[in-house]
Amino acid sequence: MPRLLLCLLLLGLPWLAQAQVRSYDSIVDSGVLKVALYDDFAPYSFRQQGEPRGVDYALAKALADGLGLRLEVIWAPPGEKLDDDLRDLIWKGHYLRPGVLADVMLRVPYDRAFSFKSNEFGELINELVVMFAPYQRERWQVAYDRRRLEAVPSIAVFQRHPIGVEVESVPSFYLSSVFDGLVREQTHHYPNPQQAFAGLQRGEVHAVMAMRGEIDWQLAQAGNPDLVLAENAYPNMGKQVWDIGMAVHESNRQLAYALEEQLEILILDGRVKAIYAEYGLRYELPGLYQDVD
Structure with a gap:
């Protein structure tokens, strides 16, 4: 780590302080929804000749439009673990991107066991994150x-x-x-x-x-x-099917409710399926919607 950056970290200067989570009212007042997407992750989110592409980007744009907001993408390289990505993008920030947090992150597993995963001390690893709104089965x-x-x-x-x-x-x-x-x-x-x-x-x-x-x-x-x-099975593999959703800071449930409402509209009117078809992808409803009679 460069010596100057190390000194700044040790001194705890304000610009390197933990990034602030924006409230739903602040997001609406700003007119911008900040969405974290993985970079170079085709066909989900990537850039082609400088232009954003992918099913997650198209979904993020549709969600922002539904809320009457402009989409701002925070392109993120994947970390070693999803826990790291949630920390860096949703609740704490990263020292290389001081002050930068997303309002919502896409392509997060919608999985109860993962949401309530604890460390060796019995503490919840992702207690500051709410994982919600499954939009695709993978x-x-x-x-x-x-x-x-x-x-x-x-x-x-x-x-x-x-x-x-x-x-x-x-x-x-x-x-x-x-x-x-x-x-x-x-x-x-x-x-x-x-x-x-x-x-x-x-x-x-x-x-x-x-x-x-x-x-x-x-x-x-x-x-x-x-x-x-191929149409083969995968014996002894463990988890072969999982749902993909979103994540926000646990203090921002109002944003989660608003996004859930918009997502349900997009799924039920067929627009999410159409986004996937545009990229040549099959679309499978997440379990939450498959269980609805």
């Missing part, structure tokens, strides 16, 4: 090249066929351990799903495993009829 997905692989009836076929995954991802850990490691040698690692998919197109691997949205996006971009979706 799954793991395999795509394969049917010129090199007839079908994927189960993961077991990857004992003989190479498959690409993102390094240090859930698919990476899963394929390296399932069936007592019998798939490990055929599991090829890439920096991200896009490069894994590029490896598929070059014939380096015969399949790719990633999140369903990422796979759908890559297939839509490739436009190659020989690259198709």
Whole structure:
């Protein structure tokens, strides 16, 4: 850390103090909704030739419009853990972005167990965060090249066929351990799903495993009829399906209620599904809406 920055941190100068959470009234008075989105995370949120793109960006814009506010995006690189991202973007801030907090963050797991996760002292890790408003159900997905692989009836076929995954991802850990490691040698690692998919197109691997949205996006971009979706299961994987929602500071529940109201309108009138279709993605309702008769 640079010496000057370290000195400022130790002195506790005001401009490095904890960022202030804006109240709902302050947000409305400002005319701006600040939304945290992950950067370089296609098809969810990314920039293309300098222009913001992605289903999360489009949803954030629709939510801001519904509240009569202008959208301001806080582009954020993912941290090592989601807990870190919530701290840096929602309730405390980051020393490299002093004074900067988002009003709401998208692409946060809507999961009770995660929301109430505690540390070794029994303290809630995310007690200053409210996770709410599920807007999409996500799954793991395999795509394969049917010129090199007839079908994927189960993961077991990857004992003989190479498959690409993102390094240090859930698919990476899963394929390296399932069936007592019998798939490990055929599991090829890439920096991200896009490069894994590029490896598929070059014939380096015969399949790719990633999140369903990422796979759908890559297939839509490739436009190659020989690259198709598999319909296999993932034995012994643990959590294979999860819902994605939003997060705000626990003091800002009024904003959460307003966003929930706008989101329900967008889901029920089909606009969220249309956003996903625009990017070539399948849209699955989160469990909260599937359970409604």
